[in-house]
Amino acid sequence: MPAILFSSLTGTTTMVASSWRCLLRIGGGRPSDSAAPTIAIEGDRLSFSLVSKNRATVEILKDCSLRVPSGELWMLLGPNGCGKSTLLQVLAGFLKPTKGSFHVNRPKSFVFQNPDHQVVMPTVEADVAFGLGKFDLALDEVRSRVSKALDAVGMLKYSQRPIQTLSGGQKQRVAIAGALAEESKVLLLDELTTFLDEYDQLGVIEAVKNSVPGNGEVAALWVTHRLEELKHADGAFYMENGCIVMHGDVPSVVDFLKRKQSCYIQHFNL
């Protein structure tokens, strides 16, 4: 653990925060030396069910198949309650699918919706360095990774700032920087902009776009209900009632959604 960065912490704080952070950065082992496959996220006929209190089986995901290539940002769209977050949690490994299989390149990181659930350390720099403690890196390497990651999300000039003075969007960007510092190959992003104002939304979108450079190894799957964010993606999946009913490049998905909207308007004679 980089002692200089964490000198203000007590051992107790570090231990508690460390076990908590395991939830965010999943499988943070060293990246594999083998060449990364072209597909970073792959799900094959994933289903997920729960048994309700009255012992009825509730199907939340039904036969969901998806593929996200390395170097691309894809969005997962759909109405409230259609299963987007559940699918993301299955891909993160938080939930075990009832049927189907999946592969997600590692290390993979999950960034939660609430910015206050992302950050655990007193300063920006310490928070980004936090997950690197397990790698036994030289201090120069830690510093270099932290600076590079903060630069990618546009937060380098805030490196010494106390975390609690940041806006929600800035906290999200610090969380993304933490994942990049660990050289995460996959970012699973759950409705990052829900609690943010317009300015912070744009900052987070820019941060994600910089983190997923076109020909790079990092892929991201972003759950959103904001259609205006679609224009930043390389492609999207559209879900309804637990199923992926459409996927494709952004123009095809936009066209599909416009046609859906106009059918709806005609149906209800609006």
Ligand SMILES: Nc1ncnc2c1ncn2[C@@H]1O[C@H](COP(=O)(O)OP(=O)(O)OP(=O)(O)O)[C@@H](O)[C@H]1O
């Ligand atoms: N633990 C649970 N017990 C019972 N039902 C659940 C549970 N988790 C999710 N659900 C149900 O599964 C469905 C899908 O939930 P999920 O949160 O994945 O949807 P979502 O598309 O992400 O919704 P939103 O856009 O509102 O966040 C919802 O109907 C939800 O109520």
